Amino acid sequence: SQQGEEDPQALSIQEGENATMNCSYKTSINNLQWYRQNSGRGLVHLILIRSNEREKHSGRLRVTLDTSKKSSSLLITASRAADTASYFCATVNNAGNMLTFGGGTRLMVKP
Amino acid sequence: GAGVSQSPSNKVTEKGKDVELRCDPISGHTALYWYRQSLGQGLEFLIYFQGNSAPDKSGLPSDRFSAERTGGSVSTLTIQRTQQEDSAVYLCASSWGTSRNEQYFGPGTRLTVT
Numbered sequence: 001s002q003q004g005e006e007d008p009q010a011l012s013i014q015e016g017e018n019a020t021m022n023c024s025y026k027t028s029i030n031n032l033q034w035y036r037q038n039s040g041r042g043l044v045h046l047i048l049i050r051s052n053e054r055e056k057h058s059g060r061l062r063v064t065l066d067t068s069k070k071s072s073s074l075l076i077t078a079s080r081a082a083d084t085a086s087y088f089c090a091t092v093n094n095a096g097n098m099l100t101f102g103g104g105t106r107l108m109v110k111p
Numbered sequence: 112g113a114g115v116s117q118s119p120s121n122k123v124t125e126k127g128k129d130v131e132l133r134c135d136p137i138s139g140h141t142a143l144y145w146y147r148q149s150l151g152q153g154l155e156f157l158i159y160f161q162g163n164s165a166p167d168k169s170g171l172p173s174d175r176f177s178a179e180r181t182g183g184s185v186s187t188l189t190i191q192r193t194q195q196e197d198s199a200v201y202l203c204a205s206s207w208g209t210s211r212n213e214q215y216f217g218p219g220t221r222l223t224v225t
Contacts, residue, residue, distance in 0.1 A: 033213060033214075035216075041200065041218050041219045042115075042202065042216040042217055042218045042219055043154075043202070043204075043214075043216040044216070045213040045214065045215065048212075048213055088153060088154065090154075096209040098156065098159070098167075099144070099156070099214065100156065101146075101153045101154040101155075101156075102153055103152065103153040104153050
């Protein structure tokens, strides 16, 4: 069963706009990670936020985590056509032995 | 250094045949994972190897699926008597230590069962 659920499932924006994707999960976590996938092949790790962190930045990426609401968001600022991909959140359980992926958000950035 | 590699990149097989998928993790990574991704879907966890410990096989969908990790490095995922519903992309990942750390993914093997 899926731990993380992304919202929206698909998002289409113009280049230069910001893209926000949300992820909700059900059980306690050690950390939450965001990954990007191009063309249905390998995933690339983007950012990891630990359960005791509330916000993290990496370049044009900003991730927030609200453990009380069991939710996270990924913000991509000043989007580019090259950001077009599927984005997945994944949660790590407290035992650290399970990484569970959500269904993903398909982002399309139009030039 | 080299990333995670998988072979073959594509595999077409007839229903009922056995297939073996290979994963070469990043050197030194103690943890190795197998996932399955059906078209347009999220990743489904299959199996997790951590060092010399017994693997976590809780995600394997049936007893037709098995995996080995020899010498703490290369892993092989075997699917016996393949069915059409086994068609998917099979992704391998490795990481330092436990899954608390980021995972590095291979390019995947696209399996098509005809």
